[in-house]
Amino acid sequence: MLHAMTDTGDSVPALRLRGLTKRFGEVVAVNSMDLTVPQGSFFGMVGPNGAGKTTALSMAVGLLRPDEGHAEVFGHDVWSDPIGAKSLIGVLPDGLALPDRLTGREVLTYLGLLRGMDRETVARRAGELLEVLELDGAEGTAVVDYSTGMRKKITLATALLHGPRLLLLDEPFEAVDPVSAATIRTILQRFVSGGGSVIFSSHVMALVEQLCDRVAVVSGGRVEAAGTLDDVRGSQSLDEAFVHIVGARTGGAEGLSWLAS
Numbered sequence: 001m002l003h004a005m006t007d008t009g010d011s012v013p014a015l016r017l018r019g020l021t022k023r024f025g026e027v028v029a030v031n032s033m034d035l036t037v038p039q040g041s042f043f044g045m046v047g048p049n050g051a052g053k054t055t056a057l058s059m060a061v062g063l064l065r066p067d068e069g070h071a072e073v074f075g076h077d078v079w080s081d082p083i084g085a086k087s088l089i090g091v092l093p094d095g096l097a098l099p100d101r102l103t104g105r106e107v108l109t110y111l112g113l114l115r116g117m118d119r120e121t122v123a124r125r126a127g128e129l130l131e132v133l134e135l136d137g138a139e140g141t142a143v144v145d146y147s148t149g150m151r152k153k154i155t156l157a158t159a160l161l162h163g164p165r166l167l168l169l170d171e172p173f174e175a176v177d178p179v180s181a182a183t184i185r186t187i188l189q190r191f192v193s194g195g196g197s198v199i200f201s202s203h204v205m206a207l208v209e210q211l212c213d214r215v216a217v218v219s220g221g222r223v224e225a226a227g228t229l230d231d232v233r234g235s236q237s238l239d240e241a242f243v244h245i246v247g248a249r250t251g252g253a254e255g256l257s258w259l260a261s
Contacts, residue, residue, distance in 0.1 A: 012075045014039045014166045014197035015060060019069035022055050022221075029055040031221035032069065037199055037214070039074075042192050044208035044229075045201040046238075047218035048246055053201040054094060054170055056218070061091045061168055073166060090159030092152075094170040100143035104135050104154045107143055111158050122161070129157040134183055149180030156184060160191070167191065169200035173207060185211065205238040219246040 015037040022030040030052040037043045047053050058064035060071045062078045062085065070077055076084035098107055105126050112122030130136040133153040138146070143154060152172060159167055167188070173181050188198050188211070202208055208215060209229065215238070216226035224245050225232050233241040 012039070013037055013072070014041070014074060015168075015199060016072045017056065017060060017069065018072075020056060020059055020066050020071060021068040022052075022059060022064065023067055028221055030059065030066075033218075033221065033223055035216055035223050035226060037197065039197055040192065040195060041197055041214045042188070042212045043197070043199045044212035044215040045199060045218060046203070046205065046208055046215060046242060047201075049203075051218045051246075052221035053218050055221075057168055057170055057199070057201060058093070061089055062086055063091075063093065087162070088165045090162070090164035090167045092155050092159050092167070092169040092172055094174070098143050098151070098155065098158075100146075103138075103140060103142055104130060104146075104150075104157070105139060107154060108157055108161055112161050115162050117162060125161055125163075126157075129160060132187065133157055147177075147180075149176045152176050153180060153184065156187065160187075165196055167196065167198045167200075169198065171202060172200055173202065173204065205242060209233075209238050217242060217245045 013036045015035070017033050017035040020030055020033040021028070033052070033056055035056075045053050045057070055064065059066045060073075060078065062082055065079065070079075072078065073085040073088050076088065078085045099110060102110065108126035108129065109119075109122055112126065113119065127136075130139070133156065135150060135153055135157070138150065143151065146154065156169075156172065159169075172184060176184065188200075192198055212229055214227065215229050215232050217224045217232065225241075229238070232238070236244070
């Protein structure tokens with residue numbers, strides 16, 4: 001269930017962004033972004049707040065129309081061939097609203113049928129996902145009463161339900177307790193080991209180093225560095241490489257002498 005669909009061409013990237021651009025008034029949120037994510041990779045996208053990560057991912061999955069450029073999923077253009085592209089994608093946006101007056105199983109059933117899946121397949125997969133994600137003990141609980149970790153897990157279940165080949169996850173571990181985070185990590189690692197591809201944005205560099213084999217550093221709406229984890233960080237930690245690449249200030253406390261005892 002958690003394995004991705006069979007690959008049909010290793011030379012086609014899981015995701016390719018070409019000249020992707022988005023403006024909000026005078027603000028250029030994403031500036032001619034180019035990025036290639038190979039199939040079978042566990043790909044981390046890191047950057048400071050306001051770097052354009054969420055905007056880029058939203059355009060990559062068809063939630064936000066770009067002003068310029070293209071996004072392709074396994075060769076399918078997200079905007080000219082949305083059905084072909086979106087059938088291959090599972091998405092966990094940050095802050096996604098769910099029909100939270102339903103139970104977890106009801107949410108999965110509703111969204112599965114909405115996708116055109118047959119009822120028997122939806123019921124079987126929903127049961128497997130609820131069990132693997134340790135939500136089967138909350139069968140009668142409405143999503144509105146879920147904890148943050150439970151909400152992250154049920155949203156991941158909705159992303160996995162149709163058997164995608166690519167998962168795009170925006171801050172999947174934010175505000176999640178260690179037990180839920182461990183479960184989510186295990187599911188994602190199993191997905192990749194089964195041939196799937198994962199892209200996720202995060203501010204937690206240690207987590208990216210632990211999970212990812214490739215990484216992109218985004219700043220000012222552009223990809224400033226991308227490649228294998230070792231290529232991007234070199235002999236430094238990813239934290240140190242990140243600060244160097246984005247040119248972040250790490251001081252700033254010099255004038256706060258009044259904080260000293």
